Amino acid sequence: MKIYLVIAKSTIKMYFRRTQSLFWTLFFPVVMMLGIGFFGFGQFTPPKLGVIDYSNSYDSEIFINELSKKEYVEIRMVSETETEKFILEGKIDSAMRISKDFSLESPEVEISYENSKEKIAKEFYDLSDMVISDLLNKEKKEKSIILREKKFENEYQGYKGFLVPGIVALSIMQSGILGVVFTLISYKTQGVLKRLQATPIDPSHFLIGQMISRLLIIVIQTFVLFIIGTLILNIDIALGSIFAWINIILFSILGSVLFLFIGLAISGASPNEDYAAPIANLITFPMMFLSGVFFDTDVFPDWLSIITNNLPLSPLVNALRESALYGTNTLELLPELSIMIVWIFVAFIVGIKTFKWE
Amino acid sequence: MSKVKEIISVNNLVKKYDNFTAVNGINFKVGQGEIFGLLGPNGAGKTTTVEILEGLRSPTSGSAEINGIDVAKNTKAVKKIIGVQLQECSFFDKLNLFEIVEMFSVFYTSKPNVGEILEKVGLLEKKKSYYKTLSGGQKQRLSIAVALVNDPKVLFLDEPTTGLDPQARRNMWELIENIRDSGKTIIITTHYMEEAEKLCDRVAIIDSGEIVTINSPNNLIRELVDSGFKVEEKIQDATLEDVFINLTGKSLRES
Numbered sequence: 023m024k025i026y027l028v029i030a031k032s033t034i035k036m037y038f039r040r041t042q043s044l045f046w047t048l049f050f051p052v053v054m055m056l057g058i059g060f061f062g063f064g065q066f067t068p069p070k071l072g073v074i075d076y077s078n079s080y081d082s083e084i085f086i087n088e089l090s091k092k093e094y095v096e097i098r099m100v101s102e103t104e105t106e107k108f109i110l111e112g113k114i115d116s117a118m119r120i121s122k123d124f125s126l127e128s129p130e131v132e133i134s135y136e137n138s139k140e141k142i143a144k145e146f147y148d149l150s151d152m153v154i155s156d157l158l159n160k161e162k163k164e165k166s167i168i169l170r171e172k173k174f175e176n177e178y179q180g181y182k183g184f185l186v187p188g189i190v191a192l193s194i195m196q197s198g199i200l201g202v203v204f205t206l207i208s209y210k211t212q213g214v215l216k217r218l219q220a221t222p223i224d225p226s227h228f229l230i231g232q233m234i235s236r237l238l239i240i241v242i243q244t245f246v247l248f249i250i251g252t253l254i255l256n257i258d259i260a261l262g263s264i265f266a267w268i269n270i271i272l273f274s275i276l277g278s279v280l281f282l283f284i285g286l287a288i289s290g291a292s293p294n295e296d297y298a299a300p301i302a303n304l305i306t307f308p309m310m311f312l313s314g315v316f317f318d319t320d321v322f323p324d325w326l327s328i329i330t331n332n333l334p335l336s337p338l339v340n341a342l343r344e345s346a347l348y349g350t351n352t353l354e355l356l357p358e359l360s361i362m363i364v365w366i367f368v369a370f371i372v373g374i375k376t377f378k379w380e
Numbered sequence: 381m382s383k384v385k386e387i388i389s390v391n392n393l394v395k396k397y398d399n400f401t402a403v404n405g406i407n408f409k410v411g412q413g414e415i416f417g418l419l420g421p422n423g424a425g426k427t428t429t430v431e432i433l434e435g436l437r438s439p440t441s442g443s444a445e446i447n448g449i450d451v452a453k454n455t456k457a458v459k460k461i462i463g464v465q466l467q468e469c470s471f472f473d474k475l476n477l478f479e480i481v482e483m484f485s486v487f488y489t490s491k492p493n494v495g496e497i498l499e500k501v502g503l504l505e506k507k508k509s510y511y512k513t514l515s516g517g518q519k520q521r522l523s524i525a526v527a528l529v530n531d532p533k534v535l536f537l538d539e540p541t542t543g544l545d546p547q548a549r550r551n552m553w554e555l556i557e558n559i560r561d562s563g564k565t566i567i568i569t570t571h572y573m574e575e576a577e578k579l580c581d582r583v584a585i586i587d588s589g590e591i592v593t594i595n596s597p598n599n600l601i602r603e604l605v606d607s608g609f610k611v612e613e614k615i616q617d618a619t620l621e622d623v624f625i626n627l628t629g630k631s632l633r634e635s
């Protein structure tokens with residue numbers, strides 16, 4: 023036990039003395055988080071309008087059809103139950119309910135939006151009005167659409183709330199994989215591991231000590247990033263729900279273990295840096311874009327989603343996001359938990375089988 | 381030799397890799413307190429032999445015992461009583477020398493006086509430095525300091541002076557003799573003959589995985605001379621290295 027403590031203590035000491043490791047685990051994710059969080063990708067994509075059609079009439083169909091033809095908005099049909107969630111996650115900017123008695127002559131709609139999106143809601147309103155006028159060939163003297171407004175009560179986190187858990191998950195992956203791969207490979211090529219083998223300790227003690235210290239560092243990193251997100255980007259961790267923090271601790275530990283094992287497997291399989299770096303990039307890079315770190319994976323076709331939802335990073339992104347946004351009960355995250363446990367098992371077996379000391 | 385207690389015995393040791401035989405039936409014994417040299421050209425099998433004794437490689441056949449313990453069967457027990465300096469190795473880059481020696485002593489569950497060990501190898505004033513900043517000679521001396529944390533019975537030194545300048549080499553010889561004087565047995569590999577002549581009580585000359593001869597350096601030289609061998613040029617009273625040391629001094633050239 024003392025051996026683990028000493029190795030873990032020394033590893034943490036070395037970690038904090040190595041400036042580039044601090045750069046990659048803290049500075050870089052924080053800059054990325056704040057950069058994208060403040061400026062966002064929002065202005066590069068058209069505003070998204072969720073439509074709930076209560077009328078289901080011929081007229082409403084024509085109206086939605088015409089609206090969809092406009093290139094500067096993205097129309098998405100949503101259900102009443104999804105609406106609030108989608109607005110909170112920033113998947114849609116506002117929701118338009120087409121009333122039951124909707125007709126082109128009496129076009130009654132209701133637009134829901136959150137305070138900060140008033141401008142966009144106004145654009146949707148003007149656009150809808152224009153579409154109706156065009157359909158009726160009316161002169162644009164007066165507004166033809168009958169509008170009711172509904173402002174959203176809940177605090178809107180928007181893209182920032184969506185982004186921060188994604189970046190935290192990404193950082194867990196990067197620290198887990200890259201940290202282990204580059205230290206172990208350099209210890210291997212420089213002969214540090216060989217020297218350890220000449221001592222009476224079981225070399226696995228050294229690996230376990232390394233893993234424990236890395237795990238601690240990653241959990242600390244996770245909290246620092248969430249706290250910076252809360253303080254600077256004003257995101258709200260599930261309105262203070264206790265589940266949010268329990269899940270964040272649980273999943274950051276699971277995520278660390280998973281990616282540390284993947285790192286172990288990569289360093290086992292590669293004889294030197296020349297192999298390790300490309301393999302590590304080949305594994306981490308696609309996940310950065312396919313696991314929903316920056317964008318929602320809803321846009322992927324079904325066949326692709328089946329693959330992407332099961333990548334090692336995806337359940338971690340989902341679980342952290344669900345927890346941070348809604349404080350989801352841990353039991354509801356069992357699917358994510360089980361995917362991660364399967365991957366931990368796979369990575370562990372591969373790591374043990376491939377790891378060589380020389 | 382017969383009077384001294386035998387601490388290492390190697391019997392018919394063989395190490396084969398696929399189609400290549402690195403060590404081909406080696407036998408030798410080392411007495412307690414000896415400095416025993418393994419000499420030979422590169423690739424002769426010196427390092428392989430030493431690494432089998434250190435428990436880093438397992439022999440294909442044959443056996444070796446250190447202090448009566450079988451190296452292949454009870455590797456861990458052997459590792460506890462030996463100190464090892466490897467030919468090519470490095471230490472943790474962001475730990476200072478004191479921390480490195482301290483960490484290794486935990487691996488041996490021994491509680492040495494780290495300052496004393498560093499002083500013995502002349503690195504006490506460097507205790508706050510990182511390994512990377514050391515000169516070649518200092519790195520070798522740290523390696524020896526680490527090998528001493530468990531107060532070993534046998535110390536293995538694999539080419540401890542390769543790549544060192546003459547001053548550092550002489551300094552290393554002095555250190556090795558001091559360690560021997562403290563009662564330890566030392567196994568040293570080298571391809572510098574004057575080093576072997578200066579340090580070793582006995583040497584084994586290895587070539588192509590086999591021991592060609594074992595004897596003390598003086599006896600080996602006498603045998604050769606008795607067989608009628610003559611150095612072609614007149615033996616000079618000093619060597620070029622003596623000139624070099626005379627001109628540049630004995631003091632170590634490292635900060």
